[in-house]
Amino acid sequence: MLSKIYIKNMVCPRCIASVKRDLEGLNYKIHDIKLGEVSIEGEIDIPLVKQKLEESGFELLEDKNTQTANKIKSVIVEIVHHQNGALKENLSQVLTKELNQEYSVLSNIFSSKEGITIERYYILQRIEKVKELLEYNQLSLKEMAFDLGFSSVAHLSAQFKKETGLSPKQYKDLGIADRKPIHKII
Known part of the structure; x- marks a missing residue:
């Protein structure tokens, strides 16, 4: 067993x-x-x-809904931090497949347990990954946008500025190192 x-x-x-x-x-x-x-x-x-x-x-x-919210977070962390390349399908499709539940149910559980939407959590994880890549100067913004599933460099830059108050270039030029641990992102 x-x-x-x-x-x-x-x-x-x-x-x-x-x-x-x-x-x-x-x-x-x-x-x-x-x-x-x-x-x-x-x-x-x-x-x-x-x-x-x-x-x-x-x-x-031990609580089933907390377990479900944690599984969602684990899938997103795996996608953003441990896989290379953008998603081949929508995040909602990936989560539905991985957790074998309707996305609307997953979304409601996640929002009630974590206080934010799944999409917002996904964005926050991707922004933290961008910070990491900027600090280590590993990829161009175009490569980052592609690898992290942003529709364009402009979209990545807009999301980054919305979350940090700085453009990716400003963040890199200022040498800011304010990354959060993955498990504390929310």
Whole structure:
């Protein structure tokens, strides 16, 4: 029998490694692990797992709607920060497919749990990625716009200025380093 648990703040490969190490240290056999979600063989001692995860800075999610909102965030983080290239389909289609629920239901759950829309969260994640790319001078604005799914450089620049108060060029020229941790974006 497989048991699933959902974990908040599990947003990067190092987080996955840390959670895996913690759970294996409790003698659980992990069947599958990905951002925000772990499948474990057998029964789970929830209080024990919850305590161990909290010691490492993670939170076990027990409420179904909170789990759904966290899954949405994990899918968006994966798309923006861990995949190369723009989406091949709409974000709503990706989320509907990944979570096997109607987008309107997902949207309502997310908004009620997080206080912002899915689209706004997606924009905030992409802006943080643009900040990272600007700081490391890795791509041109045109490449960033394409890779992050903006319709044009003008669209990227407008969204960036709306969120930061600066154009991407001003941000880069001023050498500002005000990036937020992925799990604290909202």
